[in-house]
Amino acid sequence: MPRVVRQAAVAWEGSLSRGTGTATATSSGTFELPIDLPSRISDKPGKTSPEELLAAAHAGCYSTSLAGEIARAGGTVERLDVSCTITLDEVEGKGHLIVSSELDVQARAEGIDRAGLELVARKADEGCTFSALIRASASVSVRAELAS
Amino acid sequence: MAAERHASVTWTGDLLNGSGTIDEVGSGAFGPLDVSWAARSEEASGGKTSPEELIAAAHAACFSMSLSSGLAKAGTPPERLGTSAVVTFVPGTGITKIALTARGSVPGVDADGFLAAAEQAKKNCPVSQALSAVPEITLDAALDA
Numbered sequence A: 001m002p003r004v005v006r007q008a009a010v011a012w013e014g015s016l017s018r019g020t021g022t023a024t025a026t027s028s029g030t031f032e033l034p035i036d037l038p039s040r041i042s043d044k045p046g047k048t049s050p051e052e053l054l055a056a057a058h059a060g061c062y063s064t065s066l067a068g069e070i071a072r073a074g075g076t077v078e079r080l081d082v083s084c085t086i087t088l089d090e091v092e093g094k095g096h097l098i099v100s101s102e103l104d105v106q107a108r109a110e111g112i113d114r115a116g117l118e119l120v121a122r123k124a125d126e127g128c129t130f131s132a133l134i135r136a137s138a139s140v141s142v143r144a145e146l147a148s
Numbered sequence B: 001m002a003a004e005r006h007a008s009v010t011w012t013g014d015l016l017n018g019s020g021t022i023d024e025v026g027s028g029a030f031g032p033l034d035v036s037w038a039a040r041s042e043e044a045s046g047g048k049t050s051p052e053e054l055i056a057a058a059h060a061a062c063f064s065m066s067l068s069s070g071l072a073k074a075g076t077p078p079e080r081l082g083t084s085a086v087v088t089f090v091p092g093t094g095i096t097k098i099a100l101t102a103r104g105s106v107p108g109v110d111a112d113g114f115l116a117a118a119e120q121a122k123k124n125c126p127v128s129q130a131l132s133a134v135p136e137i138t139l140d141a142a143l144d145a
Helices: A037-041 A050-072 A114-127 A129-134 B037-041 B051-073 B111-124 B126-130
Strands: A004-013 A020-025 A032-035 A076-091 A095-110 A139-146 B003-012 B019-025 B033-035 B080-090 B094-105 B136-143
Touching: A004 B051, A020 B051, A032 B051, A050 A076, A050 A095, A050 A114, A050 A129, A050 B003, A050 B019, A050 B033, A050 B051, A050 B126, A095 A114, A095 A129, A095 B126, A114 A129, A114 A139, A129 B051, A129 B094, B033 B037, B051 B080, B051 B094, B051 B111, B051 B126, B094 B111, B111 B126, B111 B136
Parallel strands: A095 A139, B094 B136
Antiparallel strands: A004 A020, A004 B080, A020 A032, A076 A095, A076 B003, B003 B019, B019 B033, B080 B094
């Protein structure tokens, strides 16, 4: 398969605490999003943040990986709902670090039972490039259930 | 204090022919955004985003904020920073490289000072640390001409 290159760009003006920026999806043109510090660390973010973009990336990576694993196991995906929560925390002596990424999966698929889903959910985690990367420095967890 | 950030994706169908949507994010700042395997693995992305593009956006944003912080702490806040991240993804292998580029308009800082601040931001920003397992992360930093 070919090498794939994806690009995004940010324009930032001013200091960290008072400045603002814009993050643009250069490759696809699908988003142009304002960012600032309060949205990154406060309880009520009104703008996106690096951690929210990573949560979207991880949920996207994992859902494609799981769709592939279910098909490989002989199942048929009807619908996967994957949510991801990324936590940024202050770690003593190390400053702010991304400490965990938690994936929550509701799967509706033909031909896969509960035990089968647990197996493919684990394989999908092993096969998702983002899981492998982030596991080097943070915890990654997956909770998968069959949708009723 | 811990900050949690959240996103949800729905996927329908198999990997090659199916497609997904980033339905919502906790901030409400974007969504729905379409994603698909083709958008991820083929040369032209066809107007859909991909995990790798979102990682590029996350890294460029984190790096920018860390650089602005470092410059301000040194008494020279930037007027403007323009940064980009290029993520190289090899299907079957993973992310092999991230190339960061930074251009800045920063009164009171010379080229060496800007490069040193950019190196610190590359090393210390939380996304860089989370992605430290990427085999190659490069930096090209210079003041605006």
